Amino acid sequence: MNELTCEGCNVCGLVCPVAGTITLEEVRSGVIRKATTKYGFPLISAQLDVGRPESGKLVTEEKEWASKLMKELNLEHMIVDSAAGIGCQVIASLGGADVAILIAEPTPASLSDVQRAYKVVQHFGEPAYLIINKADINPGFTGLEEWAEKEGIPILGRIPYYRVVPKSMSMLKPVVEAFPEAKALKAIVEIAETIKKEILE
Numbered sequence: 001m002n003e004l005t006c007e008g009c010n011v012c013g014l015v016c017p018v019a020g021t022i023t024l025e026e027v028r029s030g031v032i033r034k035a036t037t038k039y040g041f042p043l044i045s046a047q048l049d050v051g052r053p054e055s056g057k058l059v060t061e062e063k064e065w066a067s068k069l070m071k072e073l074n075l076e077h078m079i080v081d082s083a084a085g086i087g088c089q090v091i092a093s094l095g096g097a098d099v100a101i102l103i104a105e106p107t108p109a110s111l112s113d114v115q116r117a118y119k120v121v122q123h124f125g126e127p128a129y130l131i132i133n134k135a136d137i138n139p140g141f142t143g144l145e146e147w148a149e150k151e152g153i154p155i156l157g158r159i160p161y162y163r164v165v166p167k168s169m170s171m172l173k174p175v176v177e178a179f180p181e182a183k184a185l186k187a188i189v190e191i192a193e194t195i196k197k198e199i200l201e
């Protein structure tokens with residue numbers, strides 16, 4: 001067994017014809033942290049140790065922490081900010097979700113990525129919504145909106161590209177706080193209102 005590639009799924013232990021030959025031992029894969037943000041909501045985050053492959057298991061563990069916290073604090077909703085792509089951590093993020101919100105940009109590469117992610121969403125049978133980020137960077141490209149319409153995926157909103165968004169990230173502040181006058185802000189607030197009204201309520 002290779003320590004750097006073993007995901008700890010125990011399939012080898014189940015299929016091995018000699019019972020008890022393969023056993024799993026607990027090892028450290030990373031850290032999970034719990035905090036309360038200055039905005040008043042709890043946040044669970046995790047960091048995988050360098051070289052460890054168990055990203056999906058770490059996300060699953062994070063979600064278990066979050067579920068316990070929801071019960072303790074009597075909270076109604078859990079928002080999981082998934083990694084991009086279709087890897088283990090994305091599958092773990094989507095598992096058990098009530099709704100999936102896909103975020104894509106109007107480019108052929110982003111369309112291809114979101115189509116693959118949508119297949120994972122379909123596997124779980126979850127309703128999907130789409131947010132178009134950097135909506136104005138490629139005006140001639142209509143493929144993303146056409147695909148969403150063909151699949152019947154409602155578009156929650158379109159966020160224009162604005163340089164202050166990456167700048168606010170480098171300041172470790174939400175854009176709505178760092179640059180309240182930014183034009184992207186209006187779209188973000190409208191999307192938040194739509195999510196509240198159409199999905200959460």
Ligand code: SF4
Nearest residue numbers: 006007008009010012
């Ligand atoms: S536990 Fe799973 S990932 Fe690890 S060696 Fe066995 S089958 Fe492979």
